[in-house]
Amino acid sequence: MTVETAAAERLEHLGEEVLRVEDLTMHFPIRGGVFRRPVGAVRAVDGVSFAIDQGETLSLVGESGCGKSTTGRMVVRLLEPTSGRILYRGHDLATMSEDELRPWRSKTQIVFQDPYASLSPRMTVHDIVAEPLRVQGRYRRGGADRVSELLDLVGLQPEHANRYAHEFSGGQRQRIGIARALALDPELLVLDEPVSALDVSIQAQVVNQLRELQQRLGLAYLFISHDLSIVRHVSHRIAVMYLGVIVETGSRDEIFTAPTHPYTQALLSSVPVPDPRLRGARERITLKGDVPNPANPPSGCRFRTRCWKAEAKCAEEVPALEDRLGTGHPSACHFPELLPVLPTSGAAS
Amino acid sequence: MDDNTEPLLVIDDLAVEFRTDEGVVKAVDGAAFTIDRGEIVGVVGESGSGKSVTAMSILGLVKSGRRVRGAIRFRGRDLGTLPAKELRSIRGAEIAMIFQDPMTALNPVVTIGRQIVEALRLHDKRLSKAAARDRAIELLALVGMPDAAARFKQFPHEFSGGMRQRAMIAMAIANGPSLLIADEPTTALDVTIQAQVLDLLKVAQQETQAATLLITHDLGVVAELADRVVVMYAGRVVEQGDVTTVFTAPRHPYTVGLLESLPRLDRDVDELHPIPGSPPSLLAPPPGCPFHPRCPLARDRCRTERPELRVVGNGTAVHRTACHFAEELAAVPTEVTR
Numbered sequence: 001m002t003v004e005t006a007a008a009e010r011l012e013h014l015g016e017e018v019l020r021v022e023d024l025t026m027h028f029p030i031r032g033g034v035f036r037r038p039v040g041a042v043r044a045v046d047g048v049s050f051a052i053d054q055g056e057t058l059s060l061v062g063e064s065g066c067g068k069s070t071t072g073r074m075v076v077r078l079l080e081p082t083s084g085r086i087l088y089r090g091h092d093l094a095t096m097s098e099d100e101l102r103p104w105r106s107k108t109q110i111v112f113q114d115p116y117a118s119l120s121p122r123m124t125v126h127d128i129v130a131e132p133l134r135v136q137g138r139y140r141r142g143g144a145d146r147v148s149e150l151l152d153l154v155g156l157q158p159e160h161a162n163r164y165a166h167e168f169s170g171g172q173r174q175r176i177g178i179a180r181a182l183a184l185d186p187e188l189l190v191l192d193e194p195v196s197a198l199d200v201s202i203q204a205q206v207v208n209q210l211r212e213l214q215q216r217l218g219l220a221y222l223f224i225s226h227d228l229s230i231v232r233h234v235s236h237r238i239a240v241m242y243l244g245v246i247v248e249t250g251s252r253d254e255i256f257t258a259p260t261h262p263y264t265q266a267l268l269s270s271v272p273v274p275d276p277r278l279r280g281a282r283e284r285i286t287l288k289g290d291v292p293n294p295a296n297p298p299s300g301c302r303f304r305t306r307c308w309k310a311e312a313k314c315a316e317e318v319p320a321l322e323d324r325l326g327t328g329h330p331s332a333c334h335f336p337e338l339l340p341v342l343p344t345s346g347a348a349s
Numbered sequence: 350m351d352d353n354t355e356p357l358l359v360i361d362d363l364a365v366e367f368r369t370d371e372g373v374v375k376a377v378d379g380a381a382f383t384i385d386r387g388e389i390v391g392v393v394g395e396s397g398s399g400k401s402v403t404a405m406s407i408l409g410l411v412k413s414g415r416r417v418r419g420a421i422r423f424r425g426r427d428l429g430t431l432p433a434k435e436l437r438s439i440r441g442a443e444i445a446m447i448f449q450d451p452m453t454a455l456n457p458v459v460t461i462g463r464q465i466v467e468a469l470r471l472h473d474k475r476l477s478k479a480a481a482r483d484r485a486i487e488l489l490a491l492v493g494m495p496d497a498a499a500r501f502k503q504f505p506h507e508f509s510g511g512m513r514q515r516a517m518i519a520m521a522i523a524n525g526p527s528l529l530i531a532d533e534p535t536t537a538l539d540v541t542i543q544a545q546v547l548d549l550l551k552v553a554q555q556e557t558q559a560a561t562l563l564i565t566h567d568l569g570v571v572a573e574l575a576d577r578v579v580v581m582y583a584g585r586v587v588e589q590g591d592v593t594t595v596f597t598a599p600r601h602p603y604t605v606g607l608l609e610s611l612p613r614l615d616r617d618v619d620e621l622h623p624i625p626g627s628p629p630s631l632l633a634p635p636p637g638c639p640f641h642p643r644c645p646l647a648r649d650r651c652r653t654e655r656p657e658l659r660v661v662g663n664g665t666a667v668h669r670t671a672c673h674f675a676e677e678l679a680a681v682p683t684e685v686t687r
């Protein structure tokens with residue numbers, strides 16, 4: 001099956017749900033004492049739910065340690081969740097054994113941030129991209145042609161196939177990583193900070209490539225990033241994470257133009273915008289303090305220790321993720337408020 | 350002994366090379382810009398464009414590199430010819446540095462308080478221990494350290510990343526420098542912590558009236574903080590001017606390309622326009638204009654003749670660019686200038 005025939009099939013199913021994650025948790029044990037007994041747990045992900053359709057990009061955003069990468073790793077089952085369900089077209093991957101997982105492994109692939117660390121220096125580009133095919137026993141029949149097709153798909157030249165990854169620039173290495181992730185015709189790609197290590201001009205090349213691939217192949221993306229500008233550019237929907245939970249989720253426009261959770265608002269207002277004319281024109285919400293330790297998260301709302309609106313209720317009651325304001329999208333705050341913090345488009349000119 | 354006819358810092362045709370196994374790396378090749386008293390100058394450019402090497406050269410901190418050309422004058426004195434002892438007394442007093450990784454500036458086995466006290470007393474021998482201690486606690490409070498007196502006694506590892514950055518800034522401004530060099534001061538920080546540290550840099554700058562050289566690859570940080578901006582590419586300054594002019598009416602194809610590559614937080618962009626290709630190897634930089642292999646305006650002259658920095662625009666602000674065909678950009682309304 002060529003890339004295009006697989007794509008044609010997927011394009012027929014655009015908008016169908018590919019992945020549904022329900023109440024996913026990952027608690028990493030903290031061991032201590034002479035016997036290395038578990039003495040506690042880092043609650044890296046603590047009850048996360050979302051769904052992604054074919055052809056859609058859902059972004060997970062948040063600061064370091066909020067659990068976005070851990071979530072991504074569970075989705076591709078590089079990590080076994082502590083609890084919760086990972087429904088891939090209705091089949092629960094969360095509890096499958098390694099054997100049961102095998103046929104599903106090819107459906108979801110992951111691309112990592114660091115194109116340097118994730119590619120073997122001793123393999124040629126051809127071998128790197130061919131490896132997943134070999135592992136699945138699919139290389140012998142037309143594998144070489146498929147590798148050429150994949151390299152072409154991500155904009156690499158045929159003569160690149162026999163060179164080693166270290167001979168390539170960061171952007172090219174990331175393309176190699178994407179070609180490899182596409183080898184087995186996945187339906188869903190988990191992209192974990194795929195362009196964060198790249199310079200802006202190269203970043204834009206890779207972002208455009210990813211968008212084009214999505215349109216051509218009907219791929220679903222779980223896009224993990226701390227960079228809100230890129231997230232605005234690539235996402236259909238967004239989930240904002242803080243300390244292991246989703247605090248607000250909605251369409252791109254809902255999150256960027258009508259955020260209701262104080263954390264989303266603070267995040268958006270903190271990003272410096274490359275337009276000197278907007279200097280001083282934006283209201284900046286500066287949060288106090290640091291993110292608390294996920295081994296011992298605050299009671300009630302996890303954001304309350306940094307929130308300027310916190311009241312007694314926030315310490316007592318966990319706010320559910322629901323649409324209290326009727327904006328059409330949910331947020332997990334007892335006192336949500338519609339507060340557009342970004343300058344409206346083109347206002348300065 | 351200020352020479353008031355000259356800006357605070359003058360970098361004049363600076364060239365720095367490194368000898369490596371693969372050959373000579375021309376890390377900086379004719380960088381030139383100035384900083385006036387009290388102003389914030391942002392230096393932007395992609396990874397490897399020579400921003401850090403330029404900054405480190407100011408204090409003679411480029412270890413294995415060799416300065417092959419140019420001068421760096423601070424208050425009229427050429428720092429390159431100063432005896433090591435004099436340079437050391439300027440470092441940390443008149444000129445202070447803030448790094449991306451605070452651990453490069455902080456000693457892990459000495460308490461934060463003692464490090465600041467030592468920095469203070471190194472440059473002011475008459476300062477008593479008690480006075481230095483009070484001053485250090487004052488500085489920690491100034492940089493927004495909650496419970497400064499308790500923090501004074503702690504070690505760097507007991508601090509979060511953002512708090513370490515604060516401690517380093519406290520140390521940098523301890524002696525009231527007239528020039529602060531900040532190399533990617535917020536790059537390693539999360540965005541909400543970055544916002545805190547940027548606010549703090551503004552406070553520190555107002556407090557000390559220090560001129561600031563702010564090196565970053567984040568154009569947003571420069572747009573919010575800097576008065577002027579210097580754009581580097583392949584070891585050279587390709588454009589400089591006041592920040593609004595450069596961001597809204599760029600006159601170098603590389604600057605235009607950089608701005609058009611950016612996804613925007615503040616508006617929807619239909620399509621990003623990346624710069625094709627990648628930056629050149631500094632082992633064998635292209636002849637003529639270093640940007641010509643990636644430049645949409647390039648033609649024969651660009652491949653042979655090196656464009657020098659020259660004044661463009663209406664001359665109201667000093668806006669310079671190193672492009673033979675800068676005037677052609679004035680006619681092209683770009684996505685950025687809309």
Ligand SMILES: Nc1ncnc2c1ncn2[C@@H]1O[C@H](COP(=O)(O)OP(=O)(O)OP(=O)(O)O)[C@@H](O)[C@H]1O
Binds near residue numbers: 368377394395398
């Ligand atoms: N000690 C060294 N030996 C050899 N080459 C070096 C050394 N230090 C820097 N270079 C080279 O000098 C050039 C400029 O480096 P520099 O660190 O100034 O770039 P930069 O603009 O600060 O980049 P970044 O954004 O990645 O910090 C690069 O090609 C770099 O590899």
Ligand code: SF4
Binds near residue numbers: 656
């Ligand atoms: S000098 Fe030529 S190659 Fe260089 S930026 Fe200008 S037009 Fe482009």
Ligand SMILES: [Mg+2]
Binds near residue numbers: 400
């Ligand atoms: Mg640097």
